[in-house]
Amino acid sequence: MTERVALLVGTRKGLFVLDGDADRKTWDVRGPLCDGWPIHDAIVDPATGAVLAAGGSNWYGPAVWRSDDLGATWSHSSEGLTYGDDGPKIATVWNVTAGPDAVYAGVEPAGLFRSGDGAVTWQHVEGLTNHPTRPEWQPGNGGLCLHSIVPHPTDTDRVWVGISAVGAFETRDGGATWELRNKGVRADFDPNPEPEFGQCVHKLVMAADGGELLYQQNHCGVYRSANGGRQWEEITKGLPTQFGFPMAAHPRDPKTVWTIPLSEPDQGRFMPDGHAGVYRTNDGGDTWKRSDAGLPKEHAWVAVLREAMAVDRLNPVGVYFGTSTGQLYGSRDEGKTWSIVADNLPAIWSVEAAVVD
């Protein structure tokens, strides 16, 4: 059977599913789904094939939606998605990620939840909330949110998370205890430029090398770590700015990563000079190459948020990104050339590329 790509696009006003043809040239748009709820992230859970969409309604609170038929029908649940009646109220779910034995949800205010039954019920991963630094966690501009979840591909005891503006953590014991993973990462806004925590990680991703090579786009630069985050090395050189939100890793080549630099935080946070461009490294961040063929070259005052870039696993890899003003772009040649996939969507918060048979 021919493989095709379904793009899951989370927006401020619902989830959209774009069904691609076999060539990834034309796309049928379905939506808004999830009753128009704001959706921060959506995935296909490889264990079940279910679409999981995470978000929160201003009226009805946080939930993870589930569809077993690629978006035709839905249920939702927040059972267990709580810090308890005495705890803080959860505003929304920022991230949903499938690991080898569980599905994880990252929420605001920052915390991690785990589901062993495909996002039907959730259990609080209390070890992270009980970290001794928790009373000192401070929110970033987008709130105190746990937005990046990186499960080890095979070791179910190991998970990394990214929290704004706290930094990265890793557990090696299934969530019971967590260690900071911020060494080498700058925090220029902090009186101490390299604190133990307080870094504003924007997106944390894992390379396809078996579980130690990580990359992150940070408020203050781009970094890689060859040892699971114990030490980070800055790889910003070659990019036009140090600021940006999304990052995506190649599904097979551990040295290929894409990022989308934005103008500095006090200079608008959009594509520098209004000239859209995506940057790719093929050598682990030693050098970067810009690609903008097919993207608007002037007056593109657009931004791309942390979850709004994705890759598929076809060959060549497809790369996709959505803007906070509702344009969705795609590349069928690993980011060399681009074309618009959809326009006039609501503000795009997340993009995921699922390969379906």
Added chain:
Amino acid sequence: MADVHLPRSLVALFPGAPRRVEAHGDTVAEVIADLDAQVPGIRNRLLDAGPSIRTHINVFVSGERATLTTPVPPGAVVHVIPAVSGG
């Protein structure tokens, strides 16, 4: 027994749920607990930690704005109304 009126945006989250439900309970909290027995999961949509009624949800009993401890007399009409907000 209360006559509970639910908003479209709420019942849309529970396929097959009706807009009007008869529910038992002497207080709003008890009525919502009975609603949850009939429509599993609806409590989580209406109540936040505390528990408290979610910030942008209003519950009225016989036309008066209510809290979770507000008594619900037999035959009372209970309206659940989402706040007017958004953009």
